[in-house]
Amino acid sequence: MKQLLLSILFTILFVACDKNSEPDLTKIRIKERPCEMLEYVGKIGIDFDSALDSLQKRKNISSETTKVLLEVLFDFDNRQFYGIVYEDCGMYADVLDTKGNYYLRSWYCPD
Numbered sequence: 001m002k003q004l005l006l007s008i009l010f011t012i013l014f015v016a017c018d019k020n021s022e023p024d025l026t027k028i029r030i031k032e033r034p035c036e037m038l039e040y041v042g043k044i045g046i047d048f049d050s051a052l053d054s055l056q057k058r059k060n061i062s063s064e065t066t067k068v069l070l071e072v073l074f075d076f077d078n079r080q081f082y083g084i085v086y087e088d089c090g091m092y093a094d095v096l097d098t099k100g101n102y103y104l105r106s107w108y109c110p111d
Contacts, residue, residue: 023076025101031071038072038081038095038103045100048082052096055084059094063087070095 030036044058045051052065067082074081079099083092095103 023074025103028081028103029073030105031073035107037106037108039106041102041104043100044102047100048096048098051100051102052084055094055096055102061086067096068092
């Protein structure tokens with residue numbers, strides 16, 4: 001009985017700690033541009049490719065896209081972040097990560 005109770009308490013502790021280990025996706029900054037950050041929009045896919053398909057459908061984009069690897073200040077796990085450049089535009093505004101999350105590029109310069 002004592003061992004069962006100990007096992008249950010250990011499981012509860014493990015589950016509670018695991019939930020607190022979710023990354024904060026709301027304050028990611030672009031490394032080489034201190035006034036730029038990524039605004040988290042939401043999860044739109046299960047990986048990069050499915051998120052890119054969803055983004056193209058959502059924005060009705062039929063032109064060719066290019067992904068640009070971004071160096072960001074984020075060290076929670078090994079995901080990578082890519083700026084999406086459309087054929088008719090030279091800069092990116094949309095960013096996807098390899099976990100299927102979608103972000104918008106934004107500028108924030110403190111006074």
